[in-house]
Amino acid sequence: MPKNKITQLFNIQYPLIQAGMVWASGWKLASAVSNAGGLGIIGAGSMYPEILIEHIEKCKKATDKPFAVNVPLLYPDIDKIMEIIISEKVEIVFTSAGNPKTWTKHLQEHGIKVVHVVSGVKFALKSQEAGVDAVVAEGFEAGGHNGRDETTTFTLIPMVKEKIKIPLIAAGGIATGRGMLAAMVLGADAVQIGSRFVASPEASSHQNFKEMVVKAQEGDTKLTLKELAPVRLLKNKFFDDIQKLYTENPSKEQLIELLGRARAKKGMFEGDLEEGELEIGQISGLIHEIKPAAEIVKEIIEEFETARKEVSAL
Incomplete structure (x- = not known):
């Protein structure tokens, strides 16, 4: 090249x-x-x-x-x-x-x-x-x-x-x-x-998260929490909780309270696929296997x- x-x-x-x-x-x-x-x-x-x-x-x-x-x-x-x-x-x-x-x-x-x-x-x-x-x-x-x-x-x-x-x-x-x-x-x-x-x-990142990324299909991620800092997440229980809160026209403070602390660590690093924040791109629908970084580059x-x-x- x-x-x-x-x-x-x-x-x-x-x-x-x-x-x-x-x-x-x-x-x-x-x-x-x-x-x-x-x-x-x-x-x-x-x-x-x-x-x-x-x-x-x-x-x-x-x-x-x-x-x-x-x-x-x-x-x-x-x-x-x-x-x-x-x-x-x-x-x-x-x-x-x-x-x-x-x-x-x-x-x-x-x-x-x-x-x-x-x-x-x-x-x-x-x-x-x-x-x-x-x-x-x-x-x-x-x-x-x-x-x-x-x-x-x-x-x-x-x-x-x-x-x-x-x-x-x-x-x-x-x-x-x-x-x-x-x-x-x-x-x-x-x-x-x-x-x-x-x-x-x-x-x-945690193996649970990696496996969920590989299983992701088109439409399994969405941009949310624009009032705080827009973030693209895999849909899970935590994401559903955000969507449910939005139906109540929440204040910024309510969104901050739901987000809490260390939510991304809980999901991506500790592997909690229910309560964690799982940040990944739309292209995850095209990722089908876990493989070494050198192989990915090649x-x-x-x-x-x-x-x-x-x-x-x-």
Whole structure:
């Protein structure tokens, strides 16, 4: 595969990035993806500072390839997290859920490349203005926390591409080589894939959750809790409880009370499929087996190359 803006920026073999996902993407998954030629990401959103140090150090031992750390900017201990990233000499940081202006320059002054995740054109332009090295534009098909406007990846990528000059990474609803090719035809320089890597032995999420992802069909996920922070969930008892509460026209406080604390940990990490929050993308309906991360990368790249030849013959 020829080099492009993203493979050159990150010094990786393939323009394929594993998303930083809470409770799923620790050092094992990140190092496996990086070793397979993609860019692995440690998801710091579910980690206390001391846990993040442990994951970064283990990842360094497990791979000599580049890897990144994803940091939600609303994280309560953000100063400590950034201090760790700088002191541990992490080379690439993906930021999300917050203002990219806050940390971008500071990180770049320490030689760190910064990518910001956005859900719309307006935020992509703000990120470019903040000086980020690239943006991830994520359509509303994606799992986990999501954009309020429900803009799909198929429409979002060309709209962002039209407005920005920096490298563009597509995310949301991509789990195959054909999906990767489609996103790049639409203008992306690379893709970021989350849900597909949840169904791997290296993902730190619970086996119960992985098996539920593999069983998921079309229509088994839905975006909800827009009043708090929109999140795409697998339908389960907790999801049904949310829907039932909505019939009573609840206040924001009632929704917060129902959500409670550590709901995502309960579902994705501890494997409580009834009461837990199960964040996954719509593309889960196309994920049919749990397989090693390296095999997933290989399969995606092989399908990408096959599809590219088929398209060129049209």
